[in-house]
Amino acid sequence: MNDFSANVLHINYSDNSGGAARSAYKIHSGLRDISWKSRMLVRWKVTQDSDVDDIRSQNPLVKFGDGVGRKVIDRWLNLQYLYYPSSFALMKHPWFQSADILQIYNLHGFTGFFTYRALPKISNQKPVVWRLSDMWPLTGHCSYSYECDRWKTGCGACPHLDEYPALSRDTTALLWRIKKEVYKCSKIVLVATNNWMKKALQSSPLMGHFPVDIIPNGIDTNIFHPLSQVEARKTFGIPSNRKVVLFAAYQIWEIRKGGQYVHDVMQKVAASGIDNLTLIVMGKGANSWADDPNYQTMKIEFTSNDQVLANAYAAADVYLHPAIVENFPNTVLESMGCGTTCVAFNTGGVSDVVLHLETGYLARHKDIDDMAKGVKLLLENPELLERLSNNCQNFIASEYTLERQAQRHAHLYHKLLDLSK
Numbered sequence: 001m002n003d004f005s006a007n008v009l010h011i012n013y014s015d016n017s018g019g020a021a022r023s024a025y026k027i028h029s030g031l032r033d034i035s036w037k038s039r040m041l042v043r044w045k046v047t048q049d050s051d052v053d054d055i056r057s058q059n060p061l062v063k064f065g066d067g068v069g070r071k072v073i074d075r076w077l078n079l080q081y082l083y084y085p086s087s088f089a090l091m092k093h094p095w096f097q098s099a100d101i102l103q104i105y106n107l108h109g110f111t112g113f114f115t116y117r118a119l120p121k122i123s124n125q126k127p128v129v130w131r132l133s134d135m136w137p138l139t140g141h142c143s144y145s146y147e148c149d150r151w152k153t154g155c156g157a158c159p160h161l162d163e164y165p166a167l168s169r170d171t172t173a174l175l176w177r178i179k180k181e182v183y184k185c186s187k188i189v190l191v192a193t194n195n196w197m198k199k200a201l202q203s204s205p206l207m208g209h210f211p212v213d214i215i216p217n218g219i220d221t222n223i224f225h226p227l228s229q230v231e232a233r234k235t236f237g238i239p240s241n242r243k244v245v246l247f248a249a250y251q252i253w254e255i256r257k258g259g260q261y262v263h264d265v266m267q268k269v270a271a272s273g274i275d276n277l278t279l280i281v282m283g284k285g286a287n288s289w290a291d292d293p294n295y296q297t298m299k300i301e302f303t304s305n306d307q308v309l310a311n312a313y314a315a316a317d318v319y320l321h322p323a324i325v326e327n328f329p330n331t332v333l334e335s336m337g338c339g340t341t342c343v344a345f346n347t348g349g350v351s352d353v354v355l356h357l358e359t360g361y362l363a364r365h366k367d368i369d370d371m372a373k374g375v376k377l378l379l380e381n382p383e384l385l386e387r388l389s390n391n392c393q394n395f396i397a398s399e400y401t402l403e404r405q406a407q408r409h410a411h412l413y414h415k416l417l418d419l420s421k
Contacts, residue, residue, distance in 0.1 A: 006413055007037040009099035011090075013109045014044040015052045019250060019330055020133040023217055024105045027131075028052075030218065030406030036413075039095050043113035055113060057089040070112050078171045080141060081108060082178070087118035091125065101413050103129040108136045108143070108165050117178075120185035127416040129409075131191040131215070134327055137179070138204045140172025141165065144256055144325040151176070152203060180206050189416060191215050191409075193328035194349025213412050216352065217328055218405030219396065223306045224313070224337035226393055232314035236298065241276055243379045245269070246316035246340070248282040248309075248331055250302065252289065258322030258345065261368050263292065265322065268372035270294035274379055282312055313338035317385065318378050324366060326350055333400050336360070336392035341385060343374040353400070357384075359391045 010028050014021035024040070025047070031038040032051070041055035056063060062085045069083035090096055102122065107114045116137075122128060134143040140155030142163040150156065156173030183206055190212045192198040201212050230240055238244060245266065249257040262279070270277050270292075277295035284302040291297050300312065313319060319335035319342045326348030333353065335342055342360040344350045345367075354360035361374030378385045 005034075005036040005410070006100035006417060007098055008039070008101045008103060008413065009095050010038065010040040010103045010105065011055065011107075011114065012040065012042050012105040013107075013113055015040050015042045015047050015049065017044060017046045020106045023133065023330065024131075026218060026220070026402055027103070027405060027409060030402040031409065034403070034406050034410060036406075036410060039099075041090070041093065041095060043109075053095065055086065055090065057086040059089065062086050062089050066113075069115070074112050078167045078169050079178075080165060080167070080175060081112045081115050082117060084112060084115040084118075086113075087115045088121065090118070091122065096126070099126060100417060101129060102126045103131060103409075105131050106133050106136075117182055119182055119188065123187040127413075128186070128188050129191055129412065129416070130188050131193075132197055132201070132327075133193075135200065136165075138200060138206055140174075140176040140179075141167050146256075146325055152205065154205075176206070183207060183210075189213065189412070191412070193217055194352045196349045196351075197327060213408075215405065215408045215412065216349075216400060217330055217333055218400055218402040219330065219333045219337050220306065221337055221397060221401050223310050224334045224396075225310075226339040226389075227310060227314035229314055232311045235311050236280075236300075236315055238278060238298070238315055239276075242278040242296070243274055243276055244278045244280060244316045245318050245320050245375060245379075246280045246282065246312060246335070247320045247322070248280075248312065250283055252281060252283040252285045256323060256325045258324050261322040261366075261371070262320065263290075264368045265320065265372045265375065266292065266295055268368065269375050269379070272372070272376050274376060280312060280316060282309075309334065310338055313340045316340050318343055318375055320371075320375065321345070321350065321354075322368075322371060323347060323350070328352070333396060337396040337400070339389040339393045341378055341388040341392060343371060343378065345371065353395070357388070359388060359395050 012024040016025045028038045040052040065085035073079050073083045136143045139151040142160050155176040158170050158172040161167045188210050190210045193216050198212050201207050247262050252259045280298045281289045282300040286299040286301050313335045319340045321344035328349035332342050342354050344354045345365050346362050354362050356362040363370040
């Protein structure tokens with residue numbers, strides 16, 4: 001079996017737009033790098049990859065049906081993603097027919113593209129692996145439940161109807177029950193990227209009966225590796241004597257990413273006596289970030305250029321990750337790969353990689369005093385910072401590379417194909 005490779009088909013909303021899509025594309029590319037046949041069907045194609053195609057059927061009647069599903073079922077009736085005929089037409093696509101394994105990712109989004117009601121039929125034709133990027137498959141509608149545990153008992157009376165993907169009225173109990181019935185008839189192996197998600201899956205009345213493997217994210221260590229801090233700072237015009245903290249998010253004002261805590265944390269760090277303090281804010285909306293007289297602020301709007309990201313990580317002394325709900329953030333892995341130590345709240349899968357005072361500083365959840373304490377500790381102790389930086393680099397290089405990620409998926413596929421014979 002060691003020399004065996006198979007044909008894998010990935011289903012996602014995009015091939016390389018957004019964090020979940022970037023993760024999916026890295027798995028797809030990594031499999032090809034270890035000589036597996038890999039293709040993707042997506043709703044939005046942004047690369048020029050010939051192994052990526054549009055998931056939507058070219059049949060005009062099927063496309064019309066998809067439009068009805070989005071406008072009537074999703075928006076008017078608030079019954080998200082129940083009716084997309086192209087999801088069933090997918091089984092006629094030659095890439096589906098030639099695939100040995102089907103791997104699915106995010107089946108939700110602002111523009112629906114796939115109905116999970118197709119899973120029973122699809123999973124009885126092909127082995128299906130579902131890699132979870134958030135909690136949506138476990139809930140009546142939301143991608144993260146925050147403090148709410150209703151997903152464990154049937155949803156309804158949802159306190160977070162505006163949480164992505166939002167509902168205008170509460171249909172969560174019905175959607176939860178529909179998912180339960182669909183999953184009962186499906187054959188799926190789940191992939192969690194971290195221990196927090198695995199525990200959530202095992203606690204779920206919807207998905208707790210499915211087998212779960214942990215396969216963490218991998219990053220491109222040819223890009224996200226230790227760089228000269230002096231040279232990285234030159235690219236942004238940052239003097240070498242500054243104490244630099246980086247906060248980065250795809251959308252910096254997204255509540256769950258914790259941007260609302262950064263100002264208070266930085267003020268506490270500045271008030272503690274740290275001089276020459278600079279905050280880099282990077283992501284969509286950065287230009288709207290308010291300056292503060294107690295420290296310098298540098299703003300970098302969102303970029304998809306990985307080399308710019310790597311330079312930003314390398315320019316910083318500390319990467320600040322104040323997310324309050326989280327799955328398994330690529331930014332933390334990328335920062336650590338560049339040797340930049342992370343100070344983060346203890347949430348989601350962050351604690352799998354930010355090991356307290358071993359690879360970073362793990363602050364108590366939503367405790368800005370503890371987070372500020374961690375930033376101050378690292379900025380004032382160069383020897384500690386250097387030790388943690390070296391630990392970060394070694395940890396990422398041994399466990400979180402794209403090759404390791406691809407190999408772990410290949411190992412799972414081998415097991416599934418053996419069992420399916």
